Amino acid sequence: xxxxxxxxxxxxxxxxxxxxxxxxxxxxxxxxxxxxxxxxxxxxxxxxxxxxxxxxxxxxxxxxxxxxxxxxxxxxxxxxxxxxxxxxxxxxxxxxxxxxxxxxxxxxxxxxxxxxxxxxxxxxxxxxxxxxxxxxxxxxxxxxxxxxxxxxxxxxxxxxxxxxxxxxxxxxxxxxxxxxxxxxxxxxxxxxxxxxxxxxxxxxxxxxxxxxxxxxxxxxxxxxxxxxxxxxxxxxxxxxxxxxxxxxxxxxxxxxxxxxxxxxxxxxxxxxxxxxxxxxxxxxxxxxxxxxxxxxxxxxxxxxxxxxxxxxxxxxxxxxxxxxxxxxxxxxxxxxxxxxxxxxxxxxxxxxxxxxxxxxxxxxxxxxxxxxxxxxxxxxxxxxxxxxxxxxxxxxxxxxxxxxxxxxxxxxxxxxxxxxxxxxxxxxxxxxxxxxxxxxxxxxxxxxxxxxxxxxxxxxxxxxxxx
Amino acid sequence: xxxxxxxxxxxxxxxxxxxxxxxxxxxxxxxxxxxxxxxxxxxxxxxxxxxxxxxxxxxxxxxxxxxxxxxxxxxxxxxxxxxxxxxxxxxxxxxxxxxxxxxxxxxxxxxxxxxxxxxxxxxxxxxxxxxxxxxxxxxxxxxxxxxxxxxxxxxxxxxxxxxxxxxxxxxxxxxxxxxxxxxxxxxxxxxxxxxxxxxxxxxxxxxxxxxxxxxxxxxxxxxxxxxxxxxxxxxxxxxxxxxxxxxxxxxxxxxxxxxxxxxxxxxxxxxxxxx
Numbered sequence: 001x002x003x004x005x006x007x008x009x010x011x012x013x014x015x016x017x018x019x020x021x022x023x024x025x026x027x028x029x030x031x032x033x034x035x036x037x038x039x040x041x042x043x044x045x046x047x048x049x050x051x052x053x054x055x056x057x058x059x060x061x062x063x064x065x066x067x068x069x070x071x072x073x074x075x076x077x078x079x080x081x082x083x084x085x086x087x088x089x090x091x092x093x094x095x096x097x098x099x100x101x102x103x104x105x106x107x108x109x110x111x112x113x114x115x116x117x118x119x120x121x122x123x124x125x126x127x128x129x130x131x132x133x134x135x136x137x138x139x140x141x142x143x144x145x146x147x148x149x150x151x152x153x154x155x156x157x158x159x160x161x162x163x164x165x166x167x168x169x170x171x172x173x174x175x176x177x178x179x180x181x182x183x184x185x186x187x188x189x190x191x192x193x194x195x196x197x198x199x200x201x202x203x204x205x206x207x208x209x210x211x212x213x214x215x216x217x218x219x220x221x222x223x224x225x226x227x228x229x230x231x232x233x234x235x236x237x238x239x240x241x242x243x244x245x246x247x248x249x250x251x252x253x254x255x256x257x258x259x260x261x262x263x264x265x266x267x268x269x270x271x272x273x274x275x276x277x278x279x280x281x282x283x284x285x286x287x288x289x290x291x292x293x294x295x296x297x298x299x300x301x302x303x304x305x306x307x308x309x310x311x312x313x314x315x316x317x318x319x320x321x322x323x324x325x326x327x328x329x330x331x332x333x334x335x336x337x338x339x340x341x342x343x344x345x346x347x348x349x350x351x352x353x354x355x356x357x358x359x360x361x362x363x364x365x366x367x368x369x370x371x372x373x374x375x376x377x378x379x380x381x382x383x384x385x386x387x388x389x390x391x392x393x394x395x396x397x398x399x400x401x402x403x404x405x406x407x408x409x410x411x412x413x414x415x416x417x418x419x420x421x422x423x424x425x426x427x428x429x430x431x432x433x434x435x436x437x438x439x440x441x442x443x444x445x446x447x448x449x450x451x452x453x454x455x456x457x458x459x460x461x462x463x464x465x466x467x
Numbered sequence: 468x469x470x471x472x473x474x475x476x477x478x479x480x481x482x483x484x485x486x487x488x489x490x491x492x493x494x495x496x497x498x499x500x501x502x503x504x505x506x507x508x509x510x511x512x513x514x515x516x517x518x519x520x521x522x523x524x525x526x527x528x529x530x531x532x533x534x535x536x537x538x539x540x541x542x543x544x545x546x547x548x549x550x551x552x553x554x555x556x557x558x559x560x561x562x563x564x565x566x567x568x569x570x571x572x573x574x575x576x577x578x579x580x581x582x583x584x585x586x587x588x589x590x591x592x593x594x595x596x597x598x599x600x601x602x603x604x605x606x607x608x609x610x611x612x613x614x615x616x617x618x619x620x621x622x623x624x625x626x627x628x629x630x631x632x633x634x635x636x637x638x639x640x641x642x643x644x645x646x647x648x649x650x651x652x653x654x655x656x657x658x659x660x661x662x663x664x665x666x667x668x669x670x671x672x673x674x675x676x677x678x679x680x681x682x683x684x685x686x687x688x689x690x691x692x693x694x695x696x697x698x699x700x701x702x703x704x705x706x707x708x709x710x711x712x713x714x715x716x717x718x719x720x721x722x723x724x725x726x727x728x729x730x731x732x733x734x735x736x737x738x739x740x741x742x
Contacts, residue, residue: 078685081701083701109687109698110685111681111694111697111698111701112701115681118682119685122591122592122595122682125595125596126598126600126604127599128599130685293707297509297510297512317705320510320705321510323506323507324507324510
């Protein structure tokens with residue numbers, strides 16, 4: 001098999017669509033407001049899809065590998081987040097591989113992942129989808145259920161493409177019923193940032209606490225030395241909580257079949273109680289969901305000992321903290337009692353949209369292959385702070401230099417061995433919002449934990465039930 | 468004793484006024500302060516409420532990181548287009564509702580009022596589809612036309628036009644004044660405070676609009692300044708000082724327009740309150 005090949009003319013594969021018009025559940029100048037709008041759009045999309053019967057009922061058709069013709073195939077590529085790097089990659093393609101293949105890509109920036117989701121949902125109805133787009137990893141199922149994206153297996157078959165090199169972290173979000181529906185684009189995991197400047201001053205381990213059992217003593221020592229909260233918990237991105245649930249409680253947010261919430265389980269309740277106790281002792285300060293600026297300000301606060309956030313923030317966090325004379329190191333998320341550790345893999349995928357002629361789709365797949373190739377994956381990683389998406393990228397000189405200059409990336413990369421798939425249901429972003437808000441209520445308003453979690457579980461189950 | 472009470476009352480009023488002023492001005496002060504700070508000063512703990520040396524280059528950075536003139540130009544065009552369009556539609560419509568009796572007038576006016584009760588998020592999708600199918604996506608028209616027929620403008624102007632005495636219109640008609648002349652020479656001068664208020668509200672609403680320019684565009688061609696500032700935030704990551712420099716540029720025109728129109732606006736609200 002040819003690895004990372006750029007297409008073999010004449011080979012064919014078959015394409016099948018999921019055939020169900022389901023939810024494209026959504027969530028993001030206030031993030032909560034944007035998310036509310038997205039839900040409205042998600043609902044509208046469902047209604048519209050049902051009314052128009054847009055599902056293709058599992059229809060299958062033949063896919064041919066891309067062949068260069070006399071004319072240039074123009075593709076539209078919608079990008080979200082990391083605009084400069086994504087535009088630079090497109091420029092590279094248009095200057096090098098594009099002319100060779102007779103493909104020209106027009107990149108158009110659409111905002112963050114949630115804004116992109118709104119645009120994609122609206123464009124699906126209007127019939128103005130781009131050929132390829134970037135969006136968050138957990139959206140694959142929602143897009144596939146709404147027939148917005150194509151199954152990549154026929155294209156892989158037709159071009160003899162080998163996706164096994166993508167094996168960095170859990171790839172579950174790329175697959176639906178075993179079939180690949182997306183390519184990984186940028187990858188991120190939650191890590192623990194440790195204020196090494198403070199650790200040195202106070203005589204703490206600069207690697208931070210290795211276990212949750214050590215966490216309280218670590219925070220207490222930092223608190224005793226500074227008199228300030230040594231850690232802030234910001235739940236806007238729920239995936240830090242996902243990591244804590246996996247690691248502390250050895251449980252996941254949702255049941256394996258994603259029909260029930262686990263948030264009121266014994267393990268989850270123990271974690272919520274643990275955080276409540278630390279909060280009660282002044283060792284953790286829980287921030288509101290709209291307090292993103294406050295959260296970022298805490299990073300450069302010399303009294304902050306630990307920050308749980310994603311590795312994608314490594315460069316900006318360390319740069320910002322350096323302005324305040326604070327040096328951060330990166331460690332893995334602490335382990336639970338039984339040595340358990342689990343981190344959700346987030347970031348973005350590239351999706352092949354269900355639009356355009358067969359030739360355009362084949363050309364779009366060629367572009368996706370190039371974009372996900374070793375050198376491009378390394379370039380995207382080194383220039384953003386996200387992790388590369390290919391094993392082979394780790395061996396490139398660029399990544400080796402990046403790991404040497406920013407050793408935290410190596411820690412995050414090593415932590416991928418503990419990676420877990422994020423929930424895949426199209427309703428998950430609505431669930432994230434609800435859980436973030438309700439858990440904050442529990443901690444900030446001192447609510448009874450178990451009854452509150454039971455009520456939250458019911459709320460989540462209701463969302464799952466209607467999705 | 469009475470003197471003491473009076474002094475206390477004045478002192479209390481002054482204290483409350485100062486408190487209110489502080490509540491309203493602090494965010495602006497903080498924005499301006501942040502726009503002139505270094506990143507280190509922004510992140511300093513405890514926070515600094517002054518600046519040692521203004522960082523003018525934050526503005527240069529903000530303007531060069533995004534195509535500032537392009538976004539600002541789009542904002543000006545779309546805001547002016549909406550203002551002119553609203554005037555062309557709302558003034559005659561309000562005049563018709565206020566001064567003419569015709570079948571279905573109340574029903575039609577009810578429909579106009581109903582448009583004010585429908586959230587934009589509910590209608591943006593069908594409008595997006597309509598624009599996409601008619602090839603109007605990513606055009607100035609797509610960001611101007613939907614806001615021209617403003618229910619609020621028609622309602623407010625109708626109420627104002629109804630206050631003009633019939634005798635003035637009759638006198639004008641006896642002098643063979645056309646309907647356009649009546650609007651121009653009698654109605655509009657009487658409605659200057661209302662027009663100023665509406666113009667300011669439309670200006671603020673259009674200039675600051677984020678959602679519709681976001682969802683009704685797929686390229687940068689006609690995107691406006693709020694989207695540019697948001698893009699600045701995406702590009703700059705954790706650089707609040709540069710983002711605040713961009714925000715200041717967004718807000719200053721609104722403050723200037725408000726300062727220019729504030730007397731008329733106060734008049735309009737005072738007038739409505741008396742009525």
